[in-house]
């Protein structure tokens with residue numbers, strides 16, 4: 001938990017097979033986990049390692065073509081894939097450790 005800035009996000013690599021990349025977003029004591037694969041074209045949404053973009057309203061914005069995802073459900077509300085959803089993983093935080101399961 002300490003490695004995720006409040007209001008920010010990090011990307012973690014989940015060993016495979018298949019190898020997966022998951023975006024962990026922290027909002028206070030809550031952590032959200034999404035597959036870091038945009039439903040528009042399947043590309044990673046971050047602009048640089050652990051650097052994700054957010055709208056002024058706090059929505060997650062894909063750096064590739066600007067799809068905008070509402071939190072916490074990950075539904076695209078603006079951009080090229082309106083109505084599509086990010087793959088969401090359930091998260092538990094226990095003693096400062098973040099555990100994300102299968103969606």
Ligand code: FES
Pocket residue numbers: 038039040041042043045062063064065066067079080
């Ligand atoms: S790949 Fe994300 S908006 Fe196109």
